[in-house]
Amino acid sequence: MPGPDGAGTAPVLSVSNLTVTVGGTAHPRAVVSGLSFDLRRGETLCLAGESGSGKSITSLAIMGLLPKPATRLASGTIRLGDTELTALPERALRKIRGDRIAMIFQEPMTSLNPVLSVGRQLTETILNHRDVSAREAERMAVEALDAVRIPRAGERMKSFPHEMSGGQRQRVMIAMALALRPDVLIADEPTTALDVTVQAQVLDLLRDLQKDFGTAVLLITHDMGVVAEMGNRVVVMRHGRKVEEGETKAFFQAQQTPYAHELLAAVPRIGSGPGRQAVRAFEKPLALEVNGLEVRYPGKGGVLWGKGMPVHAVKGVSFNIASGETLSLVGESGCGKSTTARALVGLAPYSGDVVLGGRNLGGRDAAGTKQAKRDLAMVFQDPYASLDPRMTAGDLVREPLDIHGIGTKSERRERVVELFERVGLSPDAPGRYPHEFSGGQRQRLAIARALALRPKVIVADESVSALDVSVQARVLDLLRTLQSEFGIAYLFISHDMAVVENISDRVAVMFDGRILETASRDQLFSNPRHPYTQRLIEAVPVPDPTRQRERRTLVPVLAAQGAAPLVEVEPGHWVATVH
Amino acid sequence: MALYLLRRLVQAALILLGVSVITFALLYLLPADPVRQIAGRSATVQTVENIRRQLGLDQPFLVQYGRYLLNLLQGDLGRSYLQRSEVAELIVARLPATLLLMAAGILCELVIGIAMGLWAAVRRGTPTDRALMVSSFVGVSAPQFVVGLLLLYVFGVRLGWLPISGYGTAAHLVLPALTLGLLGAGWYARMVRSSMIDVLRQDYIRTARAKGLKGSTVLFRHALPNAILPIVAMIGIDIGIFMSGVVVVESVFGWPGIGQLAWQAIQRVDIPIIMGVTLVSALAIVLGNLLADLIAPFIDPRIKLR
Incomplete structure (x- = not known):
């Protein structure tokens, strides 16, 4: 062609x-x-x-x-x-x-x-x-x-x-x-x-x-x-x-x-790639359990000062992650994956149960919220916009420790140096400002900041999407190393199927505020059951000109479907029934 | 749309109610005694008390305000204490002059401000830009009575080009409108400049240039409508600032508008006139804002009135 x-x-x-x-x-x-x-x-x-x-x-x-x-x-x-x-x-x-x-x-x-x-x-x-x-x-x-x-x-x-x-x-x-x-x-x-x-x-x-x-x-x-x-x-x-x-x-x-x-x-590829996560098995305890999570944003307008129709961004999402495990949430823009992340870290009001290390965050009081913020950290997509340009790198990483009043001043300083070393930043880095770092280094900085409080769960929302592939590969490596060292659970949110295929243990596919399919990484990529998942995987351009897509006939656009129960088609592989 | 208008008008009524309460209360708390002004220095205590009772000023605040509000709801703004005529008539007689002055002033500030801002943005970083921004700063910081007197002195007295005061011909309008407009022009020049610089960096401007369009087409058709949006919203707010300018400018140039009326009334504690002018000004500000909001969707189709 x-x-x-x-x-x-x-x-x-x-x-x-x-x-x-x-x-x-x-x-x-x-x-x-x-x-x-x-x-x-x-x-x-x-x-x-x-x-x-x-x-x-x-x-x-x-x-x-x-x-x-x-x-x-x-x-x-x-x-x-x-x-x-x-x-x-x-x-x-x-x-x-x-x-x-x-x-x-x-x-x-x-x-x-x-x-x-x-x-x-x-x-x-x-x-x-x-x-x-x-x-x-x-x-x-x-x-x-x-x-x-x-x-x-x-x-x-x-x-x-x-x-x-x-x-x-x-x-x-x-x-x-x-x-x-x-x-x-x-x-x-x-x-x-x-x-x-x-x-x-x-x-x-x-x-x-x-x-x-x-x-x-x-x-x-x-x-x-x-x-x-x-x-x-x-x-x-x-x-x-x-x-x-x-x-x-x-x-x-x-x-x-x-x-x-x-x-x-x-370049991360589906079905290969040197940095691919090996198949691992996880036992309980669960680090994070989410049950029937719903997020509604209030709508605008209405008669006089009234409210309009609320936007139902997440319509009942349930999943769990074991300690040391990586669950990826994938889907296209507007599917509710980022809203889910925002709800988990307390940036969006939600209903449903979020159980973190055995503690339900649903009715959390002030002290509970603070504890939750220690156990759950977030790394955002844009390493340029998510770090305060007026704070030094050292201050940025130390800030969570200050807020939670952990250790003495010198202990905090030591911890910061240790964290910088952990994420592969040079010892002189704490004194510099975010704009003096490259994109990849900034994302390392964001990771160091997330690690500061030794969280149980890190939510990574498109955290490597803005990075060049070579940098991306190194940051993914770092995430993996940190996980095996500290046993952190990752909720990895991404639109990039190839990256997901490399880093995940399990994958959940979201569409229109619901999970359509959830399975182990291998099950999902070798045997996708839901037509939407199949389409998502087929659409990824493959870095191999000899393997032309046979995807001329794409599945017609999926209409927003109602709540369909998930059915277990093989052990650990759940799919929403298709109408 | 009809619902939107209805909602906005209800809001406007509530705002006017709030303005009337606050102004009335402030005037009530004022240490100056309007009755003294009416009766004159030589009046006896008895006369003063009589007048006070006659005007109902001996009543408690709530009764006074209640009475005023009832009349207001019937469209009655009361009678002037000193001028022996209806406040509404006084205002209606002087309103056209003020509206004319304001319209001319707004036109001045928009034309001058947008032209300066646009020019500065296009010549960004050059001496032209710096000169324009310095002069806009002067416009913003110079008090209006100083600017007014200066213009009056230069163009009226020394050059003799324009009349120094009065009302009636277009020539009379030039200096007051310019005085009123220069302050705002300085603001707009700065806003248009920064807004324009921002817009010129946008991707769609690059697209327009990539289409092979002329520089002027890119500037006026693609950039300006986008840059002007925040300005339109400003005009509504601006009318408020304008009203205070009107009082000063009308006094300096002897312009027979409601600003002058208010100035005289304040000096003589003529409460009904002060109230009337304040409410009319508040109404103008509210309607000005509404108008600006109604215009916005025509410039930016993304704005939906709800």
């Missing part, structure tokens, strides 16, 4: 010796240096690399949208057909942008203007580049929406972005980009912010449209699964330089550079 390999034809887009610097002319520092690649008609070239590798800057340089004056195109050429883009004045570049080179971005939620209708944003592009009547532009816009398979395209023209789901918005972005049949489409992490099942649909769509229109696609991604699935060729970048380039199939069979090899090795 890779398109024409295009050998022999002249490249549509040719980047050669591109260098982009930051820091002005006085102290220039290259963020992209000496980068060269060609993109041919009908081809998909993947620009892969971890954060900071310069892949997004490269795309902005091609568009002529480098943020000024922070970044500067220092040298190199970018040719579109016969046109040298770097020499063009802004006015001429504007004619090319959106017409011959179009771009789609990572965040479908924020990439469309919230105050303009979808139709307006689409026709605007068309009218900007084509000398057509407003009516003709509208017809073209509807056609573009049809092409990206938006149902009832004509009606949707009047919709505003907030009235659409993330997947639909990304389709609109694609429609906008492809309405004028550009020669080159630059897609910067186009599916990273989407749920896996939606990602699968959007990737399929991109591939189909490319086949129909013959567009050359420059796909920027950090996800090796997406590379394997979409790319004809791949360019791996690191620190602004090209590390490796090759045909996708050959690349996945054998990497020529150690970096590319490491990068691929670090």
Whole structure:
């Protein structure tokens, strides 16, 4: 299914010796240096690399949208057909942008203007580049929406972005980009912010449209699964330089550079992966027991000061975790997994029973709450936003000890040093501020903070999702080591099936506020019983171009189903009955 | 929508009730005696007591307030102690002048403020930006009577371009409206600048540029409507600040509006007029806020009135 390999034809887009610097002319520092690649008609070239590798800057340089004056195109050429883009004045570049080179971005939620209708944003592009009547532009816009398979395209023209789901918005972005049949489409992490099942649909769509229109696609991604699935060729970048380039199939069979090899090795895969959790058996006592947990958020509005309909985010969830065990809660956005976590740590009001170390937290008094906070710690997703930027790392980790009045001052200080050592941070780290750490180090800091009170349970809400794969692998390793050392139970919340497959002992799949299936890791991944679970696992892009998905026919979208009892289909494997 | 309006109007009525209680109580506690003002210095104790009884000012607070409220509910704002005419008539006669001044003032502050803010945001970090922000700071911090007198001196007295006081022609309106608007313009310039800088960083602005749109289109069609949202909400609140400005500006320029009426009434402890002007101002603020909230959904479709 890779398109024409295009050998022999002249490249549509040719980047050669591109260098982009930051820091002005006085102290220039290259963020992209000496980068060269060609993109041919009908081809998909993947620009892969971890954060900071310069892949997004490269795309902005091609568009002529480098943020000024922070970044500067220092040298190199970018040719579109016969046109040298770097020499063009802004006015001429504007004619090319959106017409011959179009771009789609990572965040479908924020990439469309919230105050303009979808139709307006689409026709605007068309009218900007084509000398057509407003009516003709509208017809073209509807056609573009049809092409990206938006149902009832004509009606949707009047919709505003907030009235659409993330997947639909990304389709609109694609429609906008492809309405004028550009020669080159630059897609910067186009599916990273989407749920896996939606990602699968959007990737399929991109591939189909490319086949129909013959567009050359420059796909920027950090996800090796997406590379394997979409790319004809791949360019791996690191620190602004090209590390490796090759045909996708050959690349996945054998990497020529150690970096590319490491990068691929670090990618968590379903059914393998070196860091995979061994099968373990757990005895009681249970560290955490959750029974019939429900969370309702009050709705807004109503007559005068009354309340509206409450939002029922979690509709009766039950599970338990033994000491030293990892239970993963998986599901797509909006399924209630994060709300469950918030309820457990006392950030959301709930009903139902939460039994922690034999103590029911339901009717907890002030002292009980404080004790519960000692036994239950949380590590959040965003290591940038969840640490107070005005506190030093040492203070951040010591704060829980202060709050609970544990030990003397010097004992606390010793404990902090010990914790830093435990999570692999250097001894000078306590004096530094969060912004002086990298993403992975910050997440270590968050883990040290969670460990400070020797909790029985740690709730990790998407704790490795924002990290690069190589960093992710190391943080997961750390979590495992700490678990075997202290016997902590993890409730691991994630949307990433591959990560879940690596770290979990047991997995629970959530949908629409309920658990649909719960089983041991091996049972769930080798023998998923619920159609939704099957779909979730199949949708994950596999970092192996030879193993093409046979998932053309995806199970139709599951309607929100009512409370269905869980039935045990094999020992320890419970599935909700399907209607 | 109808339900929303109903709810807001009920809220407005409650707010006005609260304002009337507080103002009435404050005036009751005031050490100045309105009866003394009416009777004059030479009046006998007997005359003073007679007038007091006549006006019902010898009654306890609750009786006085109850009586006022009953009249108010019937649309009667009472009679002025000194001017021997209905408060409602006095206010109605002067309201158009004040509304005209306020409208012109708001227009001034919006046009000047948004233009300055937009310009500063686009030229962010340059000397232009700094100069604009310094002048906006001057606008914010200079007291209105100083700004008013300064404008009056420069354009009225020295240059002789505009009349120094009075009412009637468009030329009369310029200086008072400018004085009123400059304070707010400084605020808006700063708000628009920061809001605009924030919006210009958004992903959808990058999208707009990636579509190949002209700089001005990106700025006015994609950025400005988003940046202006917090400003619209501000205008409602602003009317309150405006009302206090109106009192000063009308006095400085001899503008025959309710601000001047209030100023005279306060000096003479003419309680019915003070009450009337306060309630009308409160009503203006409440309605201004309502109007701002009603406009918001037209700018931002995400806002739903409930």
